[in-house]
Amino acid sequence: MSFKTVPAPERPTEAPNLSVPVKRKRATHTPPKKVDRRFRKKLLQGAIDENLDLLADRPLGSTTKDRERQRRRIRRWLFGSAMAGLVLIGTSIVLTMRPTLATGEAVPNSGSFRLISSPAYQIDVNDPDPALPSLEGAILIAEAIPLTIRTVVIDPGHGGRDGGTSLNFGLLEKDLTLDIGIRLARRLEEAGLSPILTRSQDVEISLPERVAVANIERADLFISIHINWLPDRSARGVETYYLGPSDDPFLNRLAASENRASGFTLADTRRLLEVIYADVRREESRRLARSVQDSLFEVLRTENPDIVSRGVMSAPFAVLVATEMPAILAEVACLSNDREARLLAIPAYRQKIADALAEGVFRFATQKERNSLARTSHRVSSRDHKDGAQRGFLTDEATSRTQRHVAGDES
């Protein structure tokens, strides 16, 4: 039988006296290099996950399972997105070529008039008022389906190494947004909704991951929470964004700063924007933004009488680009303003912000449901009463107008 032994320390000739601790000076430990570092890292991750579970008082193995689930979801979502992108590009090529085939002239790819492809319809995006697009047909399509709000993805901005804006005395945007996000999640849960947080700890999450959470969970709404920092330290207030173009250099700079870690290439962003600007989701997002903004202003005014409603604005934030549901980004306070910074340090004020955001969601959901019900009742009445037929017909007419628009018949 083979027997091999690694040299063992010399055996003591008498009982070891350990009254003085054994002290050895050795070179600083260097990890062995025989095993692949990635392999060691994987094993180490298991130990770290177990400790995170212990700290969070969760069953051991939960973090590892969550991590694996998240990885699988992101892989699936990325695969789906890639496939969708291919289909989209293919469709765009076909649509771009179609007029060329018909008229023999190429439709300019940019300019005053451009056709954007979408799975459901095509519209002119060169709208005179980009903030309030004329999407009558699209609105009717969206509201013809009486959907309720169930799943809301809450995205506390920043996290981990990305602290966001901060103040010298230790208030960090990432901590404030997480606190408000958790409070909002509780509030929505109490109301019977299913909130999902993109992060529940101080961890760094990329923008694609945040987006993936919302898309994979098939969320009904997406709310990204941020705290503003304005060059004018006396400025204060709340503002809410939805996806759209902006001519304001400050807003473009703000969006660029928030988009830094997005991981989306320029081409990705442009392709997504082309579809989404024309999407019905944009109008839904604008309504959600309006509802949340009004609610923030009304609720917070009781605690913060000098608060200013800085309005509902559109800006090309990457986190709003790739989400597939009505999505907004709320700047719920200004950390650059001393008075608001002091208020943000008070838990009760942060609860107020969460309550206001929740109220905005409830209002949006109620309004949406009311519109849907009203439309349903119109349709019922149009069938039951001849004098209501006109309104029912209008809906159908609007729909068919949209369809004609899609087919390119309408002048």
Place this chain on the structure above:
Amino acid sequence: MTESKNVFVGIDLGTSRSSISTSDGEHHMVESFVGWPLDMVARKVLKQKVLVGRDALENRTMLDLHRPLERGLLKEGSDKDQQAVRELVSYLMEVSGVSQARKGGAKVRSVIGVPAEALRVNRQHLREAMRGFVDHLIIVSEPFAVAYGLDALLHALVVDIGAGTSDFCVMQGRYPTDEDQRTLPNAGDWIDDQILKILEETNPDLKASIHTARAWKEEFGFVGHSKKVVEVTTPISGKPTEIDITAALKQACEALVPPVAETMLDLITSIEPEFQERVRNNVILAGGIAPMSGLAQALEKAMAPYGGGNVQVAEDPIFQGADGGLALAMDAPRSDWEKLPA
């Protein structure tokens, strides 16, 4: 702004001995005993508020003596034991210079090993006990720390025999789960008990303490054949008497082999058959009992009917847990450390 220095620390809090290895190259060991003077007289004689290690053991008659890590775990619900662990850790931090570094602004990031089957509550007690000494803490299973330190991460079986427990961990290239690990109460302390029981049976008037039995085991313990007779002098009916303890030592030490071998084989047979041979040939013996004469050979012999195997005694088995902890601490990404405050 300059970033504060990080000091990485691996700690093995053992039932019998505790050791520390630091990224500054410090390695220290102390016996896991802590004692407080019983009264004013003891305080005057000892001139210290608390004694740690061998000092505490040697002056135990004047002390409220604690061995806080029962079977390698912090005793549940005992404030005194929690305090004793803190004294022990404080001592290790002082002698290794970690406390001074921390006072100087360094962040201390520590990995501590616990028995493979330590419960959640034990880990939480340990976490509480470490508060104030380290800034960030990771608790891992002791045999995993040993395996990591030795780079025995694939197709290996680590058997860590300490004073309180024997811990087993089969490494299959993943973080070990409950199925990959076992803990036995049969370890060094158990051998000490066996030695005393056997000697008291043959010499009913023999009065020897568990500490004496431990010293005999550490000096003369063996498995298999001994070339020399072991004779010690100990009081019997108050009279110093020379007695032959060879047979008692052999019997007590060999009693450890069957449960350890059985657990090893149980773990090996639980893995996929095609990897069993590789694991049998890659058994690593660590812990304070590992260097015991003849133990590795006896375990190889026990594996012979199952296809044989190879048992290696880890170099420096006493520090292997702390060194493994240090390796883990140094490899853990900074972002993960930030999530694990002490």
